[in-house]
Amino acid sequence: MSFEESWPTAIDNRTNSVRRSDxxxxxxxxxxxxxxxxLGDDFQIPTRHDLDTSKYVLSQFPHPDHAESRVALIDSATNHQVTYAQLQRSIRAVASGLYHGLGVRKGDVVFVLSPNSILYPIICLAIFSIGAILSPANPINTQSEIAKQILDSGAKLVIAAPEELHKVATNGVPTLLTTRMSSDYSLSIEELIECSDTLEFPQVQITQSDIAAILYSSGTTGISKGVILTHSNFIAIMILLKWSVYASSAQNDVFLCFIPMFHIYGLAFFGLGLFCSGITTILMQRFDLQAMLDSIQAHKVNNLPAVPPVILGLVKHASKLRCDLSSLRRVGSGAAPLSKELTEEFRERFPWVELRQGYGLTESCGAATFFVSDEQAKAHPGSxxxxxxxxxxxxxxxxxxxxxxxxxxxxxxxxxxxxxxxxxxxxxxxxxxxxxxxxxxxxxxxxxxxxxxLYILDRIKELIKHNGYQVAPAELEAILLNHPQVLDAAVIPLEDEEAGQIPMAYVVRAAGSELSEEQIIQYVAHQVAPYKKVRKVAFISAIPKSAAGKILRKELVSHSQLQKISKM
The missing domain is CATH 2.30.38.10 (Luciferase; Domain 3)
Incomplete structure (x- = not known):
């Protein structure tokens, strides 16, 4: 049976995968x-022990008759296309080069520092295929933060984009560039792809229980920790992602990726998962609102996995959008809470687009809950x-x-x-x-x-303890974001001698707005119980957030403490 013929069969089978239950x-x-x-019969998690992430993903690629023509990735900036057949050849070439040319062996940690690119999933799957361990990092991290991760992970090799080379050059770990550079650093992933196809593909004994990756948590409330994920973790999430794609998408759908692949959301979904369904992905190196809109229009994108700040940007700037978004059918939201108010405003602005929120953590490979239909999502706002x-x-x-x-x-x-x-x-x-x-x-x-x-209210560690009551910052943020003159907002605990802690809001005002602290305090006070009221407001140009859209409250807490000290 051909790849195209197998798709409707899988869709038909999925109708029995939902238990009717009230x-x-x-x-x-x-x-x-x-x-x-x-899961239906087509989506059972494989039990064979001698299976690794790369082997599983490659086994799901389109049949060779279709792999040469089916496009896997398109670079949004250059329109360069990579088919599934080219992708497979590149993965094997890079794996061979890493193994034979650079001596990377099973259990070696390979540190990757790069923005999104067509090379990124190739690098990840090549690392997995030789039993090495992937440890990706955020390119915006400082040199000292990167040095800590390289040391903590025990990296034996660094793969870095040329523009990030200065951050890793002094760590004493061999470095391979992603793309060519005119200086002495001539060896790159691009050259491995060109020169390693004649090398024998390494045969490494890898099991599902072996470590596949070490991903560092965002550390929004504390020190970042290395999350150990095994091949069995990734294979299980691949099955679930494949199931979710078949349950809600068509085989010819086009997805847009701006979620960073160093994050579990981007890695699991775009770096691995969509390849198991033969989907075409438009790849952006970094997020830019107008560039995202242009890509949706140019490539007739149907699906947009996103994060709350992007959805907020669409809502707040809807009247200024200069693009045709009629092709867009579905927007997903994950990595951070999406409020009921923002959900409703999005549906009002874009009534033809389905909006579904999901929930997961790095520690669970990015998954836990999901909406199988837009009807369910509309019936349970905030869930x-x-x-x-x-x-x-x-x-x-x-x-x-x-x-x-x-x-x-x-x-x-x-x-x-x-x-x-x-x-x-x-x-x-x-x-x-x-x-x-x-x-x-x-x-x-x-x-x-x-x-x-499921309804997520907030992080327990972020709850504000006010006079014995617990106040959820996310609840107050949702109210603030509903104000027409507020572009963004974050709420933090501020130490107080009498109450223990009081809610303090950091607010980004709309251009030209003269909204005052007292106006904001009263706006919130009219909508919440007395103990939940915002007691102090500070105006800021931008709310600090992680790459996945989580508010970095610890930075705002530090800022508030410095402001307090400076006034003493």
Whole structure:
């Protein structure tokens, strides 16, 4: 059966993958929430032990008869195209070059510092195929931050974009460039692709239990930690991503990628997952709102996996958009909470576009919950969907640890084959996050409703303790963002002698706005209980955020402390 013929068969089979149930999936005897969805026969997780991530992904490529013509990636800036056949040849060439030419062996850590490019997934899959361990980093990190990650991960080789070379040149680790450079640094991934196709492809014994990657968490509330993910974690997430794509997309859909591939969202979805479905992806090196809109129009993009700041940008700048977005059918949101208010405003501005929120962590390979239909998403605004197949969950009372039933708030715990092995060289953090029976304590405050839909309220560590009450910053931020003169906002705890902590807001005003601190305080006060009121406001040009769109509150807390000291 051909690749094109197999697609509708898979779609037809998926209709039996949803259990018809009006319940929440909650088991009163065990206190566990079970997924109301299940994988069909076409999407079972492979049990064979001698399987690695690269081997699995390559096995899902289109049949050779179609691989030469089916486009896998298109560079949005240059329009350079790579077919699935070219992609496969490049992966094998780079793997051979790394193994035979540079001596990279199973278990060696390869540190990757580069923005998105067509070469990025080639590098990742080549590393996986020889049993080496991928450790990617954010190119905007400072030289000292990068040095810490290289040292902590024990990297044996660095692969860097030429413009990032100065950040790794003094670390004493051999460096390979992504693209050619006119200086003495002549060896590059591009040259490996050209010169290594005559080398024998290395045959390395890799198992699903072997370590595949070490991804460093964003560290929004503390020190960044190395998350250990195995090949079995990645293979499980590939199956789930393939299932979700078949459940909600067409085989000829076009996706746009600006999510950075050093982040689990970008790596799992664009660096690996979409290749398992034969999808074409338009690749942006870095995010730019106008460039994103131009790419959607030029390439007739249907699907836009995004993050809340991008959705906020679309909503706030909708009246100024200079593009035809009629091809866009679906926008996904992940990596950070998307408020009910912003969701509703997006639907009002773009009524023809489906908006679905999902939930996951680096520690769970980026997955946990998902909406299988736009009807469900519209019926449950503010939710991030139901548990996807293979996942189960608990809601643990913060004080007692006891499992809670639907509509009761607590810490979300999850369990799945995608859950990490642990944190690198950090037994204390691993023990605090992973229970002995495999439950991952997410640190997120939330609840399941009576239909099994998950609502994330905030990070537990970020809750503001005001006079014994707990205030969720995300709730106040959603209210602030609904103000027509507020472009962006973040709420942090400010130490207070009487109340312990008070909510303080950092606000980005719209151009020309003269919105005052008192006006903002009153705007929020009219919509919340007295203990939740914003007590102080500071205006700022931009809210600091991670590459995945998470607010870097610790930077704002430090800023507020410095401001307080300067006034003393």
């Amino acid at each position: 319940s929440s999936g909650f088991d009163q005897q065990t206190g566990i929430y079970h997924s109301l969805l299940q 991030c969907g139901r548990l996807i197949p293979t996942f189960s969950a608990k809601v643990a009372d913060i004080a007692t640890g006891l499992a809670l039933p639907p509509c009761r708030e607590g810490e979300i715990w999850i369990k799945s084959p995608t859950v990490m092995k642990g944190y690198l060289k950090n037994e204390e953090a691993t023990a605090a996050t992973l229970a002995s029976d495999g439950w991952l304590k997410t640190g997120d405050l939330g609840y399941f409703d009576e239909d099994g839909f």
